[in-house]
């Protein structure tokens with residue numbers, strides 16, 4: 178008998194995307210601020226208001242990207258994560274052949290480009306893999322919606338499993354705790370003896386109204402911090418969870434990372450910032466945390482300012498992601514679909530991270 182052909186599994190890696198040159202900043206921001214998941218105003222107002230906000234945000238955003246050579250490093254880092262994930266999943270041979278496709282939400286390659294590339298490969302099934310550990314309607318929810326629309330448009334119809342969230346996954350928490358431990362040791366070695374050190378778990382913020390409307394993101398961020406602290410196993414560690422990157426005038430969830438840095442400086446405590454909702458370096462880690470907040474902290478006379486690197490293609494993180502993909506495929510259950518809602522419910526404490534959408538092959 179001829180050997181059985183491996184089943185082709187397309188992995189669709191979701192991230193936000195970022196401009197690839199200075200001229201892309203404005204259209205990237207327009208895409209972002211005209212997304213109904215981000216700008217929650219009546220549909221007839223959104224195109225105008227979204228463009229206005231994008232126009233006002235262009236100059237500060239361009240300044241941030243200028244520090245990074247005029248572009249976001251997010252795509253390159255995501256492509257590297259994709260290659261590493263494929264290598265990890267395909268290493269043992271097995272019944273499946275995996276191939277990752279990157280689908281960015283607001284800049285290229287976007288969902289339609291990813292869906293066309295995936296279709297050309299003729300997969301037997303697909304797994305949607307958000308590079309967001311915590312589910313938010315503004316990130317994973319929005320990406321899944323864009324993906325489904327792209328599939329309808331180009332006629333890609335394969336059985337699809339959605340990895341909804343992995344906020345408390347043990348492998349992910351352990352990999353994050355390892356990175357945190359290494360940075361803690363480095364910071365302690367550099368600090369003058371006896372100086373206080375506080376860990377600031379810094380997540381991307383969200384407008385408070387979005388959380389009040391039921392978005393589980395903040396709750397899931399808190400679960401991640403708890404899981405990382407369990408894995409770190411350092412009782413008594415001075416820490417706080419805070420939120421960065423506020424970009425609109427509404428009230429955002431807090432406390433803000435800037436306020437926590439200021440509080441630490443007043444209390445003569447050094448800070449170690451641990452990004453807790455980003456798994457790749459980008460402008461909000463490399464510029465906001467490493468340049469802007471550091472400058473403010475130093476002006477306030479902070480005794481030390483350190484940062485934990487994002488996971489990028491860290492071997493432990495990639496192994497955790499590979500495990501999540503395998504378990505999601507194997508689950509065969511509708512775990513996070515909640516009365517047809519797109520969103521992983523806030524109360525879903527036991528979320529094993531997968532929503533299996535069974536569709537009959539055409």
Ligand SMILES: C=CC1=C(C)c2cc3[nH]c(cc4nc(cc5[nH]c(cc1n2)c(C)c5CCC(=O)O)C(CCC(=O)O)=C4C)c(C)c3C=C
Nearest residue numbers: 193194195238249251313315316381383424454459460461
């Ligand atoms: C109302 C605005 C925004 C919400 C809500 C929001 C949620 C959100 N974003 C991330 C992760 C990323 N955001 C990135 C860039 C970015 N985000 C916003 C606005 C909102 N984000 C803007 C305007 C920008 C552009 C940059 C800027 O103007 O400063 C990025 C990519 C940046 C890059 O360098 O490529 C990521 C990643 C999360 C996790 C999140 C909610 C949970």
Ligand SMILES: [Fe+2]
Nearest residue numbers: 193381422461
């Ligand atoms: Fe953002």
Ligand SMILES: [Fe+2]
Nearest residue numbers: 341513521528
């Ligand atoms: Fe979930």
